[in-house]
Amino acid sequence: VNKIYLIFGCHCHQPLGNFERVIERIYDDSYLAFLEVISRHPRVKIILHYSGILLDWISEKHPEFFKILGGLIERGQVEILSGSHYEAILPVIPERDQIEQIKRLTRFIEKKLQISPQGMWLAERVWEPKLGKTLPAAGMKFGLVDDFHFKAVGLKEEQILSYFNVEEEGSLFSLFPISEYLRYSTPFKEVEKTINYLRQMSESKENPLLVIVDDGEKFGSWPGTKKWVYEEGWLEHFLSALEENSYWIETVTCSEYMQRFPPAGLVYLPIGAYFEM
Numbered sequence: 497v498n499k500i501y502l503i504f505g506c507h508c509h510q511p512l513g514n515f516e517r518v519i520e521r522i523y524d525d526s527y528l529a530f531l532e533v534i535s536r537h538p539r540v541k542i543i544l545h546y547s548g549i550l551l552d553w554i555s556e557k558h559p560e561f562f563k564i565l566g567g568l569i570e571r572g573q574v575e576i577l578s579g580s581h582y583e584a585i586l587p588v589i590p591e592r593d594q595i596e597q598i599k600r601l602t603r604f605i606e607k608k609l610q611i612s613p614q615g616m617w618l619a620e621r622v623w624e625p626k627l628g629k630t631l632p633a634a635g636m637k638f639g640l641v642d643d644f645h646f647k648a649v650g651l652k653e654e655q656i657l658s659y660f661n662v663e664e665e666g667s668l669f670s671l672f673p674i675s676e677y678l679r680y681s682t683p684f685k686e687v688e689k690t691i692n693y694l695r696q697m698s699e700s701k702e703n704p705l706l707v708i709v710d711d712g713e714k715f716g717s718w719p720g721t722k723k724w725v726y727e728e729g730w731l732e733h734f735l736s737a738l739e740e741n742s743y744w745i746e747t748v749t750c751s752e753y754m755q756r757f758p759p760a761g762l763v764y765l766p767i768g769a770y771f772e773m
Contacts, residue, residue: 497695497698497744498698498699498702498704498744499698499703499744499745499746500694500697500698500704500705500706500744500745500746501703501704501705501706501746501747501748501753502694502705502706502707502708502738502745502746502747502748503543503672503705503706503707503708503709503747503748503749503750503753504540504541504542504543504708504709504738504747505542505543505544505545505575505708505709506530506542506544506545506709506710506711506712506715507545507577507617507709507710507711507712508526508527508544508545508546508547508550508711508712508713509546509547509549509550509583509711510522510547510549510550510553511549511583512549512582519550519553520557521717522713522716522717523554523557523558525716525717525722526712526713526715526716526717527546527554527561527712528558528561528564529715529716529722529725529726530712530715530716530731531561531564531565531568532564533726533731533732533735534568534573534574534735535564535567535568536732536735537735537736537738537739538571538573539739539742539747540573540735540738540739540747541572541573541574541575541747541748541749541752542573542574542575542747542749543574543575543576543577543615543709543749543750544565544574544575544576544577544712545576545577545578545579545616545617546576547579547580547581547582547583547601548579548580548581548582548583548597548600548601548604549581549582549583551601551604551605551608552604555608562608562609565609566609566610569609569611574749575613575615575749575750575751575752576605576609576611576613577613577615577616577617578598578601578602578605578613578615578616578617578636579598579601579616579617579618579619580594580597580598580601580619581597581598581600581601581604582597583619584597584619585619585620585622586618586619586622586624586627586630587622587624587626587627587767591626591630594627594630594634595630595633595634598616598631598634598635598636599634599635602634602635613636614636614637614638614750614751615636615637615638615639615640615670615750615751616631616634616636616638616639617639617640618639618640618641620769620770620773621640621641621642621645621674621769621770621773622768622769622773623641623645623671623765623767623768623769624767625662625664625764625765625766625767626664627664627669628662628663628664628665628667628668628669629664629665629667631669632667632668632669633667636669637669637670637751637754638659638669638670638671638672638750638751638754639669639670639671639672640671640672640673640674640707640709640750641671641672641673641674641765641768641770642673642674642676642679642769642770642771643656643673643674643675643676644676644768644770644771645671645673645765645766645768646660646673646763646765648765648766648768649763649764649765649766651763653700654697654700654701655760656673656760657697657700657701657704657705657706658701658703658704658705658757658759658760659671659672659673659705659750659753659754659759659760660673660759660760660761660762660763661759661761661762661763662762662763662764662765663762663764670754670759671763671765672705672707672750673707674707674708674709674710675706675707675708676771677693678690678693678706678707678708679708679709679710681693682708682710682714682734683714683715683721683724683725683730683731683734687730687733687734687737688737690734690737691737691741691745694706694745695744698744703757705753705757715731
């Protein structure tokens with residue numbers, strides 16, 4: 497089996513003004529539960545994004561969360577992403593506000609976790625070409641969008657098993673494509689089906705990369721997922737499978753993959769969001 501690289505992670509957010517009891521339940525069932533399982537699998541690397549709104553709440557209600565998260569970062573298991581502090585869809589606010597929102601969340605992360613994030617989460621994965629200049633101006637090097645964005649310009653699935661550069665007025669920014677198949681299958685299909693899909697895709701090209709990043713609330717807070725993901729052990733099984741197959745599946749962070757491999761090329765993506773939006 498050819499080697500394949502996998503970026504796995506979560507994006508976590510709660511809207512401003514959500515009910516206290518709702519956020520508390522989601523914190524216990526998803527955010528904390530996820531980290532507790534991850535901590536038992538130190539060889540599996542992940543990326544995590546928490547909106548500034550959510551981090552403000554955690555900082556006030558559960559400051560101990562940062563100790564857990566900091567420990568995972570310190571041992572090199574986790575890469576943290578920045579983003580717009582209030583989870584704004586960036587193209588609909590002024591450019592100066594886009595930059596300040598990103599810098600605000602970056603400063604928060606630097607203060608709480610003593611790291612400087614290199615990449616960011618794009619709210620609702622909304623892309624607009626001018627962001628290719630704005631995001632580097634905010635100190636960001638990479639972001640993530642859906643593979644749908646790349647297919648919109650005619651690229652086939654086997655052509656987007658990597659990351660790409662985008663360019664705007666001479667500024668370069670890197671984008672990683674999130675796999676639609678894996679977004680739907682994780683955590684809703686049996687682990688073996690995901691491993692078989694990775695095995696199939698490993699034959700597509702040299703050093704192929706696949707990305708699974710979606711809502712953290714899928715892991716414990718969506719209907720039925722607490723029982724499936726934790727009580728019946730889907731997440732434990734999935735991480736164990738990645739460890740058992742680590743001779744051909746290597747989990748990496750975005751920054752690590754960028755350090756080891758060049759981009760697949762330069763693309764000019766149209767305005768877009770994820771398919772359902």
